Amino acid sequence: MTKIQETTLEISLGALQNNITFLRSKIRPTTKFMAVVKAYAYGSDAQQVALFLEKQQVDYFAVAYTDEGIALRNAGVTKPILVLHPLPVHFHEIIAYKLEPSLYNKYVFDAFLEASKNETNYPVHLKFNTGLNRLGFTAEEIPELLSALEKHSNLQVASVFSHLGASEDLNEKTFTLQQIKDFKEVSAQLNSKLSYKPLFHILNTSGILNYAEEAQFDMVRSGIGLYGFGNDPQYNHHFKNVVSLKSVISQIHHIQPNQSIGYNKGHIAKTAMKTATIPLGHADGISRQYGKGKAFLTVNGKQCPIVGNVCMDMLMIDITGVDCHEGDEVLIFGTQPTASAFASTAGTISYELLTAISQRVRRKVVS
Incomplete structure (x- = not known):
């Protein structure tokens, strides 16, 4: 599968088919x-x-x-x-x-x-x-x-x-x-x-x-x-996630102790660390409430917390100790974590997160 090269919301028609089939199984054919x-x-x-x-x-x-x-x-x-x-x-x-x-x-x-x-x-x-x-x-x-x-x-x-x-x-x-x-x-x-x-x-x-x-x-x-969300743990395994939000690493920074990251010096490095800047911000639907370590993005299978404040068009994550490079793919939510799990880090629900994804984020239909 070709990796995405920009912030993209992938829409799985196969998952959509699965979900409607399961929901139909709960009701009469008529x-x-x-x-x-x-x-x-x-x-x-x-x-x-x-x-x-x-x-x-x-x-x-x-x-x-x-x-x-x-x-x-x-x-x-x-x-x-x-x-x-x-x-x-x-x-x-x-x-x-x-x-x-x-x-x-x-x-x-x-x-x-x-x-x-x-x-x-x-x-x-x-x-x-x-x-x-x-x-x-x-x-x-x-x-x-x-x-x-x-x-x-x-x-x-x-x-x-x-x-x-x-x-x-x-x-x-x-x-x-x-x-x-x-x-x-x-x-x-x-x-x-x-x-x-x-x-x-x-x-x-x-x-x-x-x-x-x-x-x-x-x-x-x-x-x-x-x-893909049943609002009930006993049914959730029957549903498949339809949308996955992905982005890429734009730039990697090596941060020294006591240096600040982002607007309003939202994070002060206690030790040397490495950060990645992602082209995704609150204008895209990832609000400021996810910043300052509340939510994490996934890079090459590793969880990387958001550091500092989420900007309008960008956010920064802590990639210290993660083997990654500029241009690598980043998962915001999809199968793991789901939109529900990601939203819960900021005390909200999947509905609010999903419907906030900006129209400027590219949509891509997959099978």
């Missing part, structure tokens, strides 16, 4: 699958990932905002795309690109009614709040919703959904089961009144792993699981 590719497919490459997953016969895609859906359409994605947090200012674009909005309160519902007045049976998705308290209608608003839908033929409910707030934490099982119970009540009310049957879905990645028997409904959604 249950539909929604692939969540928001935030540039969790920091990877939304267009490449979505085009690959479309061939794996996923049923739906989900993005956070309208421009993400437009980018997928422009890349050639044809499957339905749910926009999870649409804003009324973009409703005409949503219709133009045949995207499907989540309607989560009366203000947004009424605004889309007006924007879609020339449409017939335009697919929309109703989101209900069952405990996350972020977005969503309440069960008490169902009669008003049904009345509006009956009066206006321009909208048709493609799906009804909610979002679990603690499905990865089995200590919160009572809370999660109550969310599921509340959603079942919402589903029953809508099923009894609508003249057609929309899809119902509530399970996210951790929900698929922990609550598939109780709440599979008609469709499930997965985001972080597709990219």
Whole structure:
């Protein structure tokens, strides 16, 4: 395998295939699958990932905002795309690109009614709040919703959904089961009144792993699981890491005792040491919180701590005693350490680390 020559985020389609196959094994063959590719497919490459997953016969895609859906359409994605947090200012674009909005309160519902007045049976998705308290209608608003839908033929409910707030934490099982119970009540009310049957879905990645028997409904959604993280030690070995961030050594320095390294004299050498400068900084998604020895990069199999403060475009690592040269490859995260392990050194999670990787970092799709 050719070594990389610049900072590169490698995206493994083979690992992506493994992960969707495993997630599908947890649900019925008839249950539909929604692939969540928001935030540039969790920091990877939304267009490449979505085009690959479309061939794996996923049923739906989900993005956070309208421009993400437009980018997928422009890349050639044809499957339905749910926009999870649409804003009324973009409703005409949503219709133009045949995207499907989540309607989560009366203000947004009424605004889309007006924007879609020339449409017939335009697919929309109703989101209900069952405990996350972020977005969503309440069960008490169902009669008003049904009345509006009956009066206006321009909208048709493609799906009804909610979002679990603690499905990865089995200590919160009572809370999660109550969310599921509340959603079942919402589903029953809508099923009894609508003249057609929309899809119902509530399970996210951790929900698929922990609550598939109780709440599979008609469709499930997965985001972080597709990219290799199950949020559960008992399942993690089934997942394969999709993205690996790699860079190279730009320059090696021999540092004398009492010399400083980096901005604000972030590190003072106590003894003679050797450092390597890496073309990667907080503008690329490796924030300052990883500096001063909290995180390490891997050079030729050796763990090398970050020294001093992370700069905007560069960081420095301690390579004392490591056999390496300028131009050698450096691993930031991948299989070992994983993005989760790397993120934990700074007290954060894989989601934040992955989605922070800058667009200026080159993406490379591998098998």
